[in-house]
Amino acid sequence: MKILLTGKNGQVGYELERSLQGFGEVIALDRSQMDLADLTQVRDVIRAIKPDLIVNPAAYTAVDKAETEPELAMRINGEAPGVMAEEAKKLGAAMIHYSTDYVFDGSKSSPYKEDDRPCPINVYGHTKLAGELAIQASGVPHLILRTSWVYGMRGKNFLLTVLRLAKERSELRIVGDQHGAPTWCRTIADVTAHIVMQGKGGNDWWKDKSGLYHLTAKGQTTWAGFTQAIIANAELSKKPIVTAINTEEYPLPAKRPGYSVISCEKLTKTFCELPSWENALRLCLQP
Structure with a gap:
């Protein structure tokens, strides 16, 4: 099997390049080799490589910046x-794509399921939903994996920001009224590999399993709760106090859903179990 992997230097892409080894030839590309903002290049690269499977973690992920660059975000995330x-459809290939909890508006108080109606409240969410709809409309055998609050030990993410601020400040004031599930990028990559292993049966399997799935760590917390867990598990010479604040006290350009926990019951029944967010965080922070 020939696997085309996009965004190999991103948080999830970096882990996927490792986890997908052994399933065939993994052709991992960065932005210089395949820029999702250049749709002609995207077509040309795929036609040259002729993959059996496209795995696409590459995305425009700067949630706040997207508010001022909606066209670029839409081209990368939607088009x-x-x-x-x-x-992929023309080649008879399959596709795995990653989306986000931010396709929901946060008005629910119980975990969102795959058949709940999306209603994004920021540009990033709108563009990611557009990508989902475009894949579904194409008719290609696909898995769209929605995830949330992605973190890891490289790149730019909330975990690394907290670790940096913890060394600089005695108190961290963190939003405590937004609820979600922090998800380690390695969890996403390992679950993806487990799915690809099952999919080695061929095209009929991909057609049968094709659809939308939620993939996050088990459980839920707030950004303040996530911060407290990071501080508790990290090796720090000084541990700052974490004070929970309201969203209104920390205004940002893009609106965030107050509740974006997503139910992973469909994925666990179909493919595999998922770790709790607390256990995954502990593993991530192990020296």
């Missing part, structure tokens, strides 16, 4: 996945 899906 490029549609182009990939069209090209």
